[in-house]
Amino acid sequence: MRRLFALLAALLLAIPLHTGQALAQDYAEESLPNPRQEEQALALMDAIRCVVCQGQPISGSNADLAGDMRRIIREKIAAGESPAQVRAWLVSKYGDWVSFQPQVSPATSPLWLVPLATLIGGFWLLSRRIRIGRKR
Amino acid sequence: MIAEAGLAALWLAAAMALLQLALGALALRPGQGGLAPAIVPVAMLQALLVSIAFACLIATFARSDMSVLLVAENSHSAKPMIYKIAGTWGNHEGSMLLWVTILGLAGATIAMFERKLRADTKLATLAAQGAIALGFYAFLLFSSNPFTRIAGVIEGQGLNPLLQDPGLAFHPPTLYAGYVGMSAAFSFAVGALVTRNVTPQFARAMRPWILGAWIFLTVGITAGSYWSYYTLGWGGWWFWDPVENASLMPWLAATALIHSVTVLATRDGLRAWTIMLAVLAFSMSMVGTFLVRSGVLTSVHSFAVDPSRGIFILALLAIYIGGALALFALRIGTVTEGNRFDIVSREAALVVNNLLLTVILVVVMAGTLYPLALEGASGAKISVGAPYFNATAGPLALLLMMIMAAGPLLRWRADKPKLVLSRMALALLAGAAALLALVLAGGQIGAMPLLGLVAAATVAVASLAPLWKRKLTRTPLFTFGMVMAHVGCAVSIAGMASESAFTQENMVAMAQGETKSVGPFAVTFAGLREFPGPNYAALEGVLLVKQGAGKPIIMAPQLHQFSDPPMLTNQAAIKTFWNGQLYLTIGEKAVGNRWLVRMWWKPFVTLIWLGGAMIALGGLLSLLGRVKRDLTGKRAADAPAREAPAKEAAT
Numbered sequence: 012m013r014r015l016f017a018l019l020a021a022l023l024l025a026i027p028l029h030t031g032q033a034l035a036q037d038y039a040e041e042s043l044p045n046p047r048q049e050e051q052a053l054a055l056m057d058a059i060r061c062v063v064c065q066g067q068p069i070s071g072s073n074a075d076l077a078g079d080m081r082r083i084i085r086e087k088i089a090a091g092e093s094p095a096q097v098r099a100w101l102v103s104k105y106g107d108w109v110s111f112q113p114q115v116s117p118a119t120s121p122l123w124l125v126p127l128a129t130l131i132g133g134f135w136l137l138s139r140r141i142r143i144g145r146k147r
Numbered sequence: 148m149i150a151e152a153g154l155a156a157l158w159l160a161a162a163m164a165l166l167q168l169a170l171g172a173l174a175l176r177p178g179q180g181g182l183a184p185a186i187v188p189v190a191m192l193q194a195l196l197v198s199i200a201f202a203c204l205i206a207t208f209a210r211s212d213m214s215v216l217l218v219a220e221n222s223h224s225a226k227p228m229i230y231k232i233a234g235t236w237g238n239h240e241g242s243m244l245l246w247v248t249i250l251g252l253a254g255a256t257i258a259m260f261e262r263k264l265r266a267d268t269k270l271a272t273l274a275a276q277g278a279i280a281l282g283f284y285a286f287l288l289f290s291s292n293p294f295t296r297i298a299g300v301i302e303g304q305g306l307n308p309l310l311q312d313p314g315l316a317f318h319p320p321t322l323y324a325g326y327v328g329m330s331a332a333f334s335f336a337v338g339a340l341v342t343r344n345v346t347p348q349f350a351r352a353m354r355p356w357i358l359g360a361w362i363f364l365t366v367g368i369t370a371g372s373y374w375s376y377y378t379l380g381w382g383g384w385w386f387w388d389p390v391e392n393a394s395l396m397p398w399l400a401a402t403a404l405i406h407s408v409t410v411l412a413t414r415d416g417l418r419a420w421t422i423m424l425a426v427l428a429f430s431m432s433m434v435g436t437f438l439v440r441s442g443v444l445t446s447v448h449s450f451a452v453d454p455s456r457g458i459f460i461l462a463l464l465a466i467y468i469g470g471a472l473a474l475f476a477l478r479i480g481t482v483t484e485g486n487r488f489d490i491v492s493r494e495a496a497l498v499v500n501n502l503l504l505t506v507i508l509v510v511v512m513a514g515t516l517y518p519l520a521l522e523g524a525s526g527a528k529i530s531v532g533a534p535y536f537n538a539t540a541g542p543l544a545l546l547l548m549m550i551m552a553a554g555p556l557l558r559w560r561a562d563k564p565k566l567v568l569s570r571m572a573l574a575l576l577a578g579a580a581a582l583l584a585l586v587l588a589g590g591q592i593g594a595m596p597l598l599g600l601v602a603a604a605t606v607a608v609a610s611l612a613p614l615w616k617r618k619l620t621r622t623p624l625f626t627f628g629m630v631m632a633h634v635g636c637a638v639s640i641a642g643m644a645s646e647s648a649f650t651q652e653n654m655v656a657m658a659q660g661e662t663k664s665v666g667p668f669a670v671t672f673a674g675l676r677e678f679p680g681p682n683y684a685a686l687e688g689v690l691l692v693k694q695g696a697g698k699p700i701i702m703a704p705q706l707h708q709f710s711d712p713p714m715l716t717n718q719a720a721i722k723t724f725w726n727g728q729l730y731l732t733i734g735e736k737a738v739g740n741r742w743l744v745r746m747w748w749k750p751f752v753t754l755i756w757l758g759g760a761m762i763a764l765g766g767l768l769s770l771l772g773r774v775k776r777d778l779t780g781k782r783a784a785d786a787p788a789r790e791a792p793a794k795e796a797a798t
Contacts, residue, residue, distance in 0.1 A: 066388040071381035111532025133502040
């Protein structure tokens, strides 16, 4: 069914048309037809950095490269790959820098350990400030 | 001429800052108190001079004086006047000049209006303010002179089109007023340490200044979030971008400070911690300035290639933060922690609030700075963004909400858990009802948005409880302020959770006459219009929006093609309904005479900023209430709340 659709679209493209319908989709800019897949793709796009922008995810960038990466993500998700697989593929291609979700590793561990240490240290300090069990 | 006059005024202002510091230091010595009164006019003169310098810079921008390097690099004669003027602070040098201008004005305001502070502490505070100003004047004059001349330039290079928006006129000045207003807290803390005056009376004098700066920060962040939401054209309202984080960090510290200063003012507790937070809050402002202004964000390497500015700010940071911490270490032995308290008490709740806010601050700081540190140390480039921040700061924020629900219902010093629960019964019921309703009718919602909505319902009801059974006419204004700010937090969190849980999106390519749907709306592409703007070419899509059988409305998103510098920007069409916003943008042409249209239906997204506005308004009510009480009811404010009566439990 899908292939037939694509064939039809290709045929339509060949003829100059002014009332285009059912044309080839450009997944850089268009949603996937399957809402569940689109949701997965969007969540992933929110977490992937546009490597030529300043601190923007590809889900919010007008750069051409961001569009290309959105297309790749939608196409891979539509082809049945899981978001984790697509992310791994992107990381293997562009490096860790592309993913806004840092991998857990010894080098990145301070990201979690420092806040945790603050929390524990804070509660320890707090426990010394509190009077327990003495009624006034 | 104007540029030279501005530069001269800036040098003179720097001299006044030096004089302010010297006078303060001299007058604090025994037997030299006669010098003290002179510091007030000096602080005022400094503010006047730096304001003149800033006005001169605005004038060069307004007149498009291309012989000034800064104007030539950042302005264009064809720009509308409002963006010429706002463009003054849309660049590095201009925004730093705005920074010191606000710093000067803050110092003068303290000099003129602060009456409650002990005289010697006020003197030390103004001297500290002068010391901060001096460093930043040096930064401007030696490495970021905004008045440098250039010859032979006929036309400027223009302003980033994204900044050509009314938002630029208001957002940076507001945010800077907040950033730099925190310098007051810092200087007060230094003043109190120098003169050994960490007392409840000192806390009451400092509180209005902190509240003032915090209100500006809150407004600045909220407005900035809405600005990026409508101007970037992708429907996002917060990106965990380092520049945004730079504004969030001082806000988190300041929010903690507002709460701890209340413990110091009311119960004479948390002395050392409050001083520490005051230092931290302004340090975060300076770290934010460093992050945004040093170029370290674009790349660690660009910082290393042209390090003069970055090193300069880094040195200032080291001097001020290091100096304050050294003073803190030196004097803290003489500051005892103050009164202790029970585990179920207002103080304990406020301390946990402080702890959680601090940990959130550490999370934001780690996520923002650690990637830079790692790259600097090992060259490894990692990105830390929304997934990390949401997963770590999110649960902490939820815990904070629980404390926020209970805190105002607790009594000072000690309370009974059973009584607290009974006071919270209605709020817990509201939370349970929200949970039930969402599980039954909310569809598939993630755990975080679900908990966020439940927490919002609980906090909203619990926050109103302090007003319950009270004579509202006799309730102090600052109690209304607290209620308003806490309900505002609930409203804002509800907006964030709802946006995250219920947003519907549809990105399509549409031909004329075609209809697509998003959420409850049917959107028909009716046509295109092209027309020239003042300094861009506009393409406008005409979209007919129908909800059910209702009358169609017209929404017209635009695409702007700027030429100086060349850039394409989206002008989203946003329609606000009572239950959310419909957000439409038009993009470039797709294959087959179709146009790209992005559509979002965002239920209750407006609550995010409504809540932010309520938080700021709550701060304002609080500020007015405190100042009013200072002016009229001195007796009530000065009586330390030794025996906390029932009424005091809700202030």
